[in-house]
Amino acid sequence: MSGNGGKLARYFMKQSKVQRSIADITIRGLQKTITEGECTCIHMRYVFFTKEFSTFERISNIQPHSNQCKRLVGSPGEVGQPGTKGERGSDGLVGEPGTKGDHGLKGEQGVGQPGKQGPQGLPGMNGLKGERGEPGPAGQSGEAGECSTRRPAFTAVRNTAYSPPSSYKPLLFDELLFSEEGTDFNLSNGMFTCTVPGTYVFMFSAQKTHNTSELYVRLMKKGLNVVIGLVNAAGYHQVSGSAVIPLQYGDQVHVALQGSVYSTHNHYTSFTGFMLMKFTITVALVVAFMRVQFMVATVAVSPDPGMTCNSCCQGPAGIPGIPGSNGNHGQGIVGPRGDAGSPGEVGQPGAKGDKGSDGLGGEPGAKGDHGVKGEQGVGQPGKQGPQGLPGMNGLKGERGEPGPAGQTGEACECRTRRSAFTAVRITNFSPPSIYAPLPFEELLFSEEGTIFNSINGTFTCTVPGIYFFMFSVLKTSSGSHLYIQLRKNNNLIVTGHVNAPTPNQASSCAVFPLQFGDQVHLAVRGQVHGTYHFSSFTGFLLYEI
Incomplete structure (x- = not known):
C-alpha cells in the first residue's frame, strides 16, 4: 500500500x-x-x-x-457519528410448514360404564339346629333291682422307652395309674384277663421314637388282631386306636408292637380299658340254651348200646342253669331329637362389579409444533363384574317340636344320669405361657349337673366316682412341637406329643377316680389348631364310688 x-x-x-x-x-x-x-x-x-x-x-x-x-488529500477528519437506525425491513416470506409434531400426551384414564350386576349370591347356610325337644315323661316305676355299679377298669402307662424282642410281641407297662378292685391286669406281660363277661372299651396311645421310621401298634383279643395303629414319619409321632369288643370269662386282651415306643415320666405311652356293660340275662339264657341243645343232640345221635328200653329209661340229668344276673336299672328313654330347623332365607344379592378397565389413549396431535395434551379418552364399557359374594347365613331355624313321650322305664331305684361332657375349639390358640390351661369355646354336650368351665377348660367333679377322659388336639403348621398334658388337680396323668413341621394330632386317654371338688384340665405347650373341631376334650362318669 x-x-x-x-x-x-x-x-x-x-x-x-x-x-x-x-x-x-x-x-x-x-x-x-x-x-x-x-x-x-x-x-x-x-x-x-x-x-x-x-x-x-x-x-x-x-x-x-x-x-x-x-x-x-487533506488530513483525516474526525470520526463521524453513528448513523440512525434504519427502518424495519419488510416481512420475510412465509416459511415452509413445520415438521410433524410429537404425539400428544396420553389421554386421561377413560371412565368405563359400570359392569353388569353380579349374579345373585349363593343361598345362605341352613339355619341353626333347633333346640332340643322337651324330655318325655318319666317311665313307670319297675321292680327294685340291685345297684352294683363297680366294674373292671384300668389305665397302664410306660415311664421309659421300650423295644420288643421281636415283631408283634406284647407291649409291657411299668405302672398302673388306676385299677378297679377285681380287675386282672398283669404288668409283667401286659395282659388284661376278663373276670366279668360283658362289653368292654379299650384304647391305646403310643409314641414312636425319633430314630425309627415306622411303628405298628395292634390291639389283640386272644391273639387275634382287632384294630391297628400306624405312623410312618421321621421324628416323634403318636399313634392311637380304640375298639368296643365283647369278652367272655378268661378272654385276654393286650397291645402288640412292631417298632420302638418312647415314653418318660410324662406318660407318652398308655393303655386303658373298662367294662361298658355286663352281658344281659337274655344273652346268658341264649348261651345256656345252645349248650343244652348241643347236649341233647349228642345223646340222640350216640345212644348207649346197653340201653334196651327207650320208653322206660330216665334220661340224663339236665345241665344246671346259669344264675340269673341282677335286674336292669329302670329309666325313661329320652325323647327323640327335635326336627332340624327350616332352611334359612335366600342370601342378599352379590356386591357391585369392579370398575371397568382403562379407556383407549387420545388421538395423535396435528402437524406443526409439539402437540398439545390429548383430550380425555372415552373408555369402553367395563367387563361384566365378578360373581357376587355368597349370601349371609340363613336365620336361625325354628325351635324343634317337643319329643314324644318316653317309653316306660324298667324297674330300678338307682340314679342313671351321670356327669358327661364334650368340649371343642373353633379357633386357633397360642398359650400365654408354657403348659397354660387350654380353654374351649363350645360345649357340644354337657349333661345336667356337669360343671365344665369353658374359659379355663376345667371340669370340676360333683359326683365322686371313676371317670374316663380323652383328648385329641391338632398342632398348627407353626413350630415343630406340641405337648398336651391331661392333669388332675394340676398333677400329670398322661401326655400327648407330636413333633413335625406340618399339622399333626396328639391324643391320649385315662381312667381314674375323682372325689368331690377334684378338677381336671388340659395343659398345652405349642400352637393349637382349633377350626372345624379338630381339637376336642371328652369326659364322663363310669360309675359312682
Missing part, C-alpha cells in the same frame, strides 16, 4: 488500537471519478462495530489517479 491511501490505512489502524471495546474496523470506501485533469478522490467514512463483525477491507487496491491527488 502506498501514497495517501497507505497513510489513511495506517491512521485508521492506529485509531482502532485506541477505541474501547471495539475489536474490528470496517472501512468502506466509495470511489468517485471526476473529469480528466482531476484526481480520483476517495471519500471515506468508517463505522465502528462490535466483535460480532470481523470484516476489515483493506484499501491497498485504491490508487491515486494522478500525482495531483497528493495535494488534494
